[in-house]
Amino acid sequence: MTTSINTASTAATAKLNKFEQFKADKDGLLVKHELEQFAQLGWEAVDDTDLTHRLKWLGIFFRPVTPGKFMLRLRLPNGLLNGYKARTLAEIIQRYGEDGSADITTRQNLQLRGILLEDIPDIFRRMHAAGLTSIQSGMDNVRNITGSPVAGLDADELIDTQGLVRKVQDMITANGEGNAAFSNLPRKFNIAIEGGRDNSIHAEINDIAFVPAYREGVLGFNVVVGGFFSARRCEAAIPLNAWVPSDDDSVVELCRAILEVYRDHGPRVNRQKARLMWLIDEWGMDQFRAAVETAYGQPLLSAAPKDEMDWDKRDHIGIYAQKQVGLNYVGLHIPVGRLQASDLFDLARLAEVYGSGELRLTVEQNVIIPNVPDSRLAVLRQEPLLEKFSIAPSALTRSLVSCTGSQFCNFALVETKQRAVALAEALDAELALSQPVRIHWTGCPNSCGQPQVADIGLMGTKVRKDGKTVEGVDIFMGGKVGKEAHLGEKVQQGIPCDELHGVLRSLLIENFGAQPRSTAANLN
Ligand code: SRM
Numbered sequence: 422m423t424t425s426i427n428t429a430s431t432a433a434t435a436k437l438n439k440f441e442q443f444k445a446d447k448d449g450l451l452v453k454h455e456l457e458q459f460a461q462l463g464w465e466a467v468d469d470t471d472l473t474h475r476l477k478w479l480g481i482f483f484r485p486v487t488p489g490k491f492m493l494r495l496r497l498p499n500g501l502l503n504g505y506k507a508r509t510l511a512e513i514i515q516r517y518g519e520d521g522s523a524d525i526t527t528r529q530n531l532q533l534r535g536i537l538l539e540d541i542p543d544i545f546r547r548m549h550a551a552g553l554t555s556i557q558s559g560m561d562n563v564r565n566i567t568g569s570p571v572a573g574l575d576a577d578e579l580i581d582t583q584g585l586v587r588k589v590q591d592m593i594t595a596n597g598e599g600n601a602a603f604s605n606l607p608r609k610f611n612i613a614i615e616g617g618r619d620n621s622i623h624a625e626i627n628d629i630a631f632v633p634a635y636r637e638g639v640l641g642f643n644v645v646v647g648g649f650f651s652a653r654r655c656e657a658a659i660p661l662n663a664w665v666p667s668d669d670d671s672v673v674e675l676c677r678a679i680l681e682v683y684r685d686h687g688p689r690v691n692r693q694k695a696r697l698m699w700l701i702d703e704w705g706m707d708q709f710r711a712a713v714e715t716a717y718g719q720p721l722l723s724a725a726p727k728d729e730m731d732w733d734k735r736d737h738i739g740i741y742a743q744k745q746v747g748l749n750y751v752g753l754h755i756p757v758g759r760l761q762a763s764d765l766f767d768l769a770r771l772a773e774v775y776g777s778g779e780l781r782l783t784v785e786q787n788v789i790i791p792n793v794p795d796s797r798l799a800v801l802r803q804e805p806l807l808e809k810f811s812i813a814p815s816a817l818t819r820s821l822v823s824c825t826g827s828q829f830c831n832f833a834l835v836e837t838k839q840r841a842v843a844l845a846e847a848l849d850a851e852l853a854l855s856q857p858v859r860i861h862w863t864g865c866p867n868s869c870g871q872p873q874v875a876d877i878g879l880m881g882t883k884v885r886k887d888g889k890t891v892e893g894v895d896i897f898m899g900g901k902v903g904k905e906a907h908l909g910e911k912v913q914q915g916i917p918c919d920e921l922h923g924v925l926r927s928l929l930i931e932n933f934g935a936q937p938r939s940t941a942a943n944l945n
């Protein structure tokens with residue numbers, strides 16, 4: 422395996438851009454050895470590049486909106502958690518009172534809030550003891566690797582991805598220790614491994630996605646590459662024309678090969694043009710595939726004729742029978758993914774009392790409690806936590822997703838989470854819908870809240886109204902998830918947020934069959 426990085430394209434530029442320069446000066450992972458010192462010094466005394474950039478290699482994000490209160494982004498491969506881990510995380514944020522919270526992310530992951538730098542060494546010791554890591558979860562690293570949240574539970578799944586996802590993460594992070602081989606990619610990188618039939622992880626928006634497919638009667642994965650969103654450009658992934666068997670080694674080695682090609686040849690001059698798809702554009706798919714094949718060390722088999730993702734996407738909210746007879750998984754709706762310490766303690770307790778201690782997270786920012794016996798369901802339904810985190814929420818609230826927004830993110834052009842919940846609740850109260858409508862909020866064009874996969878996507882922007890600059894949104898529609906997924910497009914722009922209620926109401930009535938509740942009642 423080579424560890425050299427893209428000397429060809431970097432040497433071609435007279436001057437490295439700021440990011441390439443500071444990565445060349447000192448690898449981000451090296452701050453791992455300085456944490457105790459940073460903790461003693463206090464954040465104000467930490468070198469600015471270490472503070473605002475390199476700490477992200479350890480998952481520690483300085484928040485200019487709340488200076489001194491850091492965000493800690495974990496890695497939870499396949500969205501897997503358990504009671505012990507949840508309780509460890511609850512204890513970590515509990516000490517920060519109102520500042521401490523945890524957000525479930527659109528990559529089936531958790532981000533902790535309110536963290537003080539002086540506590541990090543102790544937090545990392547506790548996390549390590551609980552089998553948790555935040556290593557390489559930010560900046561030019563591979564993000565949390567997603568998989569079906571009901572892997573191993575779903576009677577109709579094709580491949581249980583839990584072990585595979587874990588092994589890919591272990592390869593990339595050197596078992597959570599930090600891996601210098603993949604700590605200097607040209608840009609962020611997303612990997613998803615789908616084992617079910619409903620494309621639960623939005624395969625199409627990942628730099629690499631594995632999707633189940635039979636080739637000559639053998640079950641494995643077709644591979645698509647290059648999907649991404651950015652402020653400049655959004656693309657769905659395209660076929661690599663490759664199929665791999667579902668064994669661990671093939672998947673892990675193909676990920677390694679693609680990452681090596683991207684690391685060594687990916688464009689590094691302009692960060693707006695540095696994601697994998699830009700390399701595929703520059704080379705063409707044939708050259709890219711040939712380079713991957715060389716790095717893989719053996720010929721790649723051509724893709725299977727068809728993917729097995731032939732279901733509409735499920736949201737997993739509610740109670741569903743598992744493939745294990747007599748057991749069920751219970752999906753709880755967590756409004757815009759926001760959890761307090763007490764919620765994590767309660768979820769841990771519910772998982773242990775009613776299930777097997779396991780918890781799962783979804784890319785819709787919700788939680789699943791697996792392995793609940795039939796006999797325990799009635800009692801679980803009486804738990805007070807299910808009033809807060811419903812198993813039968815109303816149509817718009819049910820499918821709501823939101824990025825962080827201006828509460829914590831300095832890129833944000835608008836406040837998202839609170840506004841998203843308030844609007845969904847108000848519209849749910851006014852309108853009757855026969856099916857959920859997926860509304861995704863994102864605070865800026867970086868698209869962390871994935872507005873392009875939504876039925877209605879709302880992207881924060883600034884708007885002029887009555888001579889003033891106010892918060893507004895651009896509206897996306899037409900995103901299709903599950904089988905034959907495709908990205909939605911912008912249909913309206915510059916709607917001031919204080920006019921959004923009326924605009925959404927009309928869209929829901931005209932496009933999604935919503936009926937004003939007074940009319941719906943008269944019709945009955
Ligand atoms: Fe994101 C940057 C939050 C999923 C595209 N994203 C950021 C930062 C780190 C910016 C910052 O430093 O403030 C945000 C942290 C805010 C905070 O305090 O929470 C941030 N992104 C998030 C999360 C938390 C949104 C959420 O509320 O769920 C998601 C964390 C996922 C995780 O667990 O790792 C998150 N971000 C995404 C996704 C969705 C996905 O992966 O399915 C995307 C679009 C898909 C993609 O990346 O191709 C996404 N985030 C971006 C981008 C644009 C990337 C680009 O190529 O230009 C940025 C900006 C950047 O990287 O320069 C960004």
Ligand code: SF4
Nearest residue numbers: 824830833864865869
């Ligand atoms: Fe922040 Fe923009 Fe991402 Fe929302 S979409 S979390 S506002 S960077």
